[in-house]
Amino acid sequence: MNDIETQWANEQRLMAAQVQIPTLGQGYQPQDNDVILGLDIQYESDKAYIAGDLQHYNGHHLGTYSGVTAVMAPYVPGFFCFREGPPLFALVNHLLNDATLPRPDLLVVDGHGIAHPRTFGVACWLGVKTGLPTIGIAKKSLLKFSGQVGNEQGSILDIAHKGQVVGYALRTQTGIKPEYVSPGHLVALDTAKTVALNLVSEYRIPDVLRRADQMARLHSKDEQTNDWINVGTLG
DNA sequence: GCGACAG
């Protein structure tokens, strides 16, 4: 562990103390008309192209927004929040300051929440910085776990760390690789599980994350479409 | 010592 990683680990420890994971039945509870903000990033040389997709919890799509910032930190597994967090935060702030847009009730981040070696993934970082309910959804697990998820859609397997359940492997589509969900901030474990399953339509990953991924990719390749709004340089 | 390692 070099100097920067030691410093990062300290910062994660301090910020992790601010994370609030409500108990069963407490914290954020999804409602049909809640506004969900899905976030993802694509990288192109030293630029980070961030996209945010807004939809109602019931599935109604509202719009997609994309911006760009300079990348300031390297990618180090386990310290993902310091690379990806600041660009995400910049876009969220931009959207929060736009009076024409609805305020998101929940953030959905491409990455982990508390299912993390130091219980502090990028979804926790963004949750603490914004003060908004946040969950993390990732395509690979960072923690080792035992057992196997059932093959049927909706099958779930606990992912534990140091004796505590911190997230789940979730089979969102029958016969398709599971995704990994964990709360980031202000969301209970069972709520994160429910939300992750209900946000999925016909793909492995929730639409709100797929659209963010697609738009960020298009922006990074300088392609213009009619379905997203370029909010320019952030930060 | 060796391998694994969110995006």
Next chain:
DNA sequence: ATCTTGTCGC
């Protein structure tokens, strides 16, 4: 994440 061709399937 990104670099990359063809190929299988709905």
